[in-house]
Amino acid sequence: MTAAEPPRNEQVAGTQTITRALNVLGVLRDANTDVGVIELARALDLHASTTHRILRALVAANYVVQNAQTERYRLGPAAFLLGRAAERTLGFDEAMPLLEKLAAVTEESVNLVIRDGDEGLVVLRVESEHPLRFIQPVGARIPLYCSSTGKVLLAFGGDLHEEVARLGEMQRLTPRTITSPRDLLGELEEIRARGYGVNRGERIPGVYGVAAPVLTTDGIATTALAVQGPEIRITDERVPELGRLVIETADTIAAIMPSGFQL
Numbered sequence: 327m328t329a330a331e332p333p334r335n336e337q338v339a340g341t342q343t344i345t346r347a348l349n350v351l352g353v354l355r356d357a358n359t360d361v362g363v364i365e366l367a368r369a370l371d372l373h374a375s376t377t378h379r380i381l382r383a384l385v386a387a388n389y390v391v392q393n394a395q396t397e398r399y400r401l402g403p404a405a406f407l408l409g410r411a412a413e414r415t416l417g418f419d420e421a422m423p424l425l426e427k428l429a430a431v432t433e434e435s436v437n438l439v440i441r442d443g444d445e446g447l448v449v450l451r452v453e454s455e456h457p458l459r460f461i462q463p464v465g466a467r468i469p470l471y472c473s474s475t476g477k478v479l480l481a482f483g484g485d486l487h488e489e490v491a492r493l494g495e496m497q498r499l500t501p502r503t504i505t506s507p508r509d510l511l512g513e514l515e516e517i518r519a520r521g522y523g524v525n526r527g528e529r530i531p532g533v534y535g536v537a538a539p540v541l542t543t544d545g546i547a548t549t550a551l552a553v554q555g556p557e558i559r560i561t562d563e564r565v566p567e568l569g570r571l572v573i574e575t576a577d578t579i580a581a582i583m584p585s586g587f588q589l
Contacts, residue, residue: 360398434555439475474525474535475550481517482539482547522569534560538572
């Protein structure tokens, strides 16, 4: 278990308790099972007594529930309702049928990814009906430099040189992973010109992806759409057609996303 990431902005004076409560919710969100007080305290580097007080407040507000037998915690109904409200107001509810249509047309898995710092976060996913497919659940985090959605988010995220410089050392995950800043910069320039990005087994051997940016009105992307599948089905001959389809769908999604909000 890892601690929740710190907030993007500097902490506002007097909000320490709020920040800690949000970090507790973040740990529970990312946990695969119920979590105890001591585990939460260790994950967040807090005293157990402090963690317990925060949990009591969250339980009282129904954002967290406690198992009466094990005394362990998980997210509660209020957290679920908050997530559903965010899904609705951010346009994800309307975007899902578009992902389902793209998956039906391509017969491949489709996901929607938002940028979260130096990672991509899968927020919507439709699995291919083919037995041979790559499983990537909602909530999965992916590196930016070696995935189709990640490279698209870098290419349409701002100044390319700054984006690449911020990545630091790029770990080679497969023989096809781009680890040279110069080579990655060149590819990002090609993605900008072409309008879509391609991952040819750069993160996981044999897994290919084609992605397009969901652009804001100022041409910046914090969201990307991808089609994923095995190398044997996403051939070089098929990539241009998949590129056209993801661009068309991404543009449609951009039109329904609320303007003025950076995801």
